[in-house]
Amino acid sequence: MTTKHTIPSDEDLTAFIDGELTAEEAARIEAIVNEDKSVAERLEFLARANLPxxxxxxxxxxxxxxxxxxxxxxxxxxxxxxxxxxxxxxxxxxxxxxxxxxxxxxxxxxxxxxxGIGRSFAPKDENSEWRAVVAEYISLFTPETLAGPTPPKDVQTAQLARLDEKLGLSLSPEAISLPGVDFKRAQLLQYDGKPLAQITYLDPESGPMALCIVMSSKGRKAPDLESRKGMNVVYWSSETHAFMLIGHAAVDRMTAIADGVRVSV
Incomplete structure (x- = not known):
């Protein structure tokens, strides 16, 4: 028999994996995992990581x-x-x-x-690997993953402050606001030993969307476009960071949204 429950966020599941929850919270999430197959699968995905x-x-x-x-x-x-x-x-x-x-x-x-694709390949993009990892992760998101109300401004500010501290950024709720798209959460992940900022959104028209940022010393790069895991990706770099906006929205809309983000972050 199942009971109604609030689906844990990735941050909750990560804290559960790392043993950072109280006994009461850990027991609650364990009960949800035992009842809800989708939550159990997400927990396993987040936890299957110590692979050398x-x-x-x-x-x-x-x-x-x-x-x-x-x-x-x-x-x-x-x-x-x-x-x-x-x-x-x-x-x-x-x-x-x-x-x-x-x-x-x-x-x-x-x-x-x-x-043996019969075409010439562009020069190697040093940042392509992290985009591949992010796309694999975001492809698991569904609208239900990001269901729930948009956090109030003070919560958004607190979440963004953690990203600023680790990545040397200066983000505000206004700067990362996307037109017509609902902010859901900002969380700190890690890729190749470096902090990775992931800001997730829910687009009422196309579903999950994310703005992700890592530190990069590869220099400034103009926006470019690619497709990964059935999603459109707009990516670019500043002198100090690499950015990607990924989602299921049409190319024109993704490009327009990315242009707005580049001006503000």
Whole structure:
């Protein structure tokens, strides 16, 4: 038998994984996990993380036709070496992001070589890996994931202050407000040992949307567009940070929203 309950946020589930909740709160979330399959799956996703890179792709690389692959990959932009694990252990969330990035990069490289796409490739984008990880994560979001009222301004300000502290930003609710899109939460994640700011929204027309930011020393880059996991991504860089806006909205709308964000953040 199930009971009505408030679906825990990712921050609640992360705190549960890390043992940061009170006994009462932990018991409440454990009960919800036992009753709600979708919450249990999200908890497992967030928790399956302590996967070491060095062990991850070891079985696959041991069986791979190394010489053939090296010849095939020599014709395309070099990708970061990566390894994967077919059955990750239940652990913390942080290293899972790294392993996920590695598997995505390896998959992209092999797909390009084997399929033999008959076109030239753009120069390697040093920031593409973190966008792949974010897209994989955001693709799990549904409108129900972000259901609930928009937090009041003081709560938004407090959440953004945590991001400012870690990423050297100066964000305000007004600066990250998106036209016609509801703010839901701002949370601090981690990618490749660096803080990653994720500001999530719910667009009444197209569903989940997110503005994500990491520190970057690759220099200024004009806005560009790509598609990942069935979503449109507008990405750009300043002298100190890399940004991406990702969502299911049409390209024209995503581009227009991103143009507004670039002016304010």
């Amino acid at each position: 890179f060095e062990q991850a792709f070891a079985p696959l690389l041991a069986e791979a036709p190394r010489q053939k692959l090296e010849t095939m990959l020599a014709a395309i932009p070099a990708q970061q070496s990566a390894k994967s694990n077919s059955s990750p252990a239940f652990a913390t969330r942080r290293r899972f992001l790294g392993a996920l990035a590695a598997s995505l990069v390896a998959g992209i490289a092999i797909d390009r070589a084997v399929i």
